[in-house]
């Protein structure tokens with residue numbers, strides 16, 4: 464999608480990737496909410512989690528979680544603990560309309576989330 468900021472980042476038109484493969488890209492959040500705050504996105508434009516209905520996308524979703532584990536280890540937050548968050552739609556606080564998984568860690572988290 465030509466006017467999507469996360470498509471542009473995933474396609475390396477802007478910004479810096481910390482990880483990429485044929486399916487996904489990852490980069491540091493511009494406004495980090497924890498010492499480690501990485502966004503993991505599919506390379507193909509999917510607006511939101513609710514839109515993932517295809518059988519073929521099941522592998523993609525599982526793959527993103529495996530990559531979250533890999534990045535958590537690389538950033539040394541794996542053993543202490545980390546959180547993976549997807550905000551879907553308005554009340555959850557989604558503000559960028561390209562599916563993204565937040566990987567957060569490096570500080571004590573509270574629960575429930577705000």
Ligand code: 5GP
Nearest residue numbers: 468490491492493494495550556557558559
């Ligand atoms: P959401 O609120 O949709 O769940 O999360 C969107 C996230 O994208 C926010 O944490 C915000 O800081 C981040 N973000 C928005 N625009 C950019 C950008 O241009 N570059 C990067 N790296 N992060 C962005």
Ligand code: ZN
Nearest residue numbers: 467470508561
């Ligand atoms: Zn996009």
